[in-house]
Amino acid sequence: MLVPFLASALLAYAAALRAFDPALDGPQAVRLAARVVAEADAAHLDARLVVALVAVESSWNPHAISPAGARGLGQLMPATAAGLGVDPDDAEANLHGTVVHLAGLLARYASLPASEAYVRAIAAYNAGTGAVDRYHGVPPYRETRLEVRRVIGLWRRLCGA
Numbered sequence: 001m002l003v004p005f006l007a008s009a010l011l012a013y014a015a016a017l018r019a020f021d022p023a024l025d026g027p028q029a030v031r032l033a034a035r036v037v038a039e040a041d042a043a044h045l046d047a048r049l050v051v052a053l054v055a056v057e058s059s060w061n062p063h064a065i066s067p068a069g070a071r072g073l074g075q076l077m078p079a080t081a082a083g084l085g086v087d088p089d090d091a092e093a094n095l096h097g098t099v100v101h102l103a104g105l106l107a108r109y110a111s112l113p114a115s116e117a118y119v120r121a122i123a124a125y126n127a128g129t130g131a132v133d134r135y136h137g138v139p140p141y142r143e144t145r146l147e148v149r150r151v152i153g154l155w156r157r158l159c160g161a
Contacts (some may be wrong), residue, residue: 009037010030010033010034010037011030011033013033013036013037013047013051014026014029014030014032014033015029016033016051016158017029017032017033017036017051017060020055020059020060021059021060021061023061024060024062031092032060032062032073032091032092032095035091035092035095035096036050036051036054036095036099039095039096039098039099040099042099043099043100043102043103044103045099045102045103045106046155046159048155048158048159049102049118049151049155050095050098050099050102051158052151052152052154052155052158053074053098053102053122053125053151053155054073054074054095054098055154056147056150056151056154057070057073057074057075057098058072058073058074058075060073061073062091062094063089071088071089071094072088072089072090072091072094073091073094073095073098074094074095074097074098074101076088076094076097076098076101080097080101081094081097084096084097084100084101085097101125102121102125105120105121105122105124105125105129106118106121108121108124108129109121109124116137118152119137119138119148119152120132120137120138122147122148122151122152123137123138123139123144123147123148125147126141126143126144126147126148127139127141127143127144131144
């Protein structure tokens with residue numbers, strides 16, 4: 001009974017990824033969905049949070065490159081990817097790096113109430129820990145404030161809230 005449920009859930013994740021990036025073909029979406037669920041589970045994160053973060057970062061486009069040079073699904077900067085030991089241009093490796101980086105940020109702010117820890121971790125994902133720590137919360141950068149609102153809002157929608 002569990003296997004059909006898992007297959008159904010995986011197909012639902014794959015459909016969500018294709019909704020964010022219609023250029024993903026079916027097998028690629030299923031492969032990325034399986035990877036995001038496995039990576040999130042290994043890091044004890046809600047896979048829907050990772051889906052939301054990547055949707056905001058790259059719209060699930062594995063080939064996305066920002067004007068600042070951030071690359072791939074999680075929009076990892078080359079130095080961040082190198083520090084994590086991942087190839088930012090390899091979609092599955094990028095997902096691994098994204099999850100490890102996000103989990104590390106959540107661990108950094110784990111002493112705070114959960115809602116604040118998530119907000120700060122998402123802000124730090126965008127603006128860096130230095131900015132978040134300097135401002136004792138979300139820095140007053142328009143892009144970062146918008147990112148936090150978009151990721152949290154999408155995560156809530158994916159959770160059915």
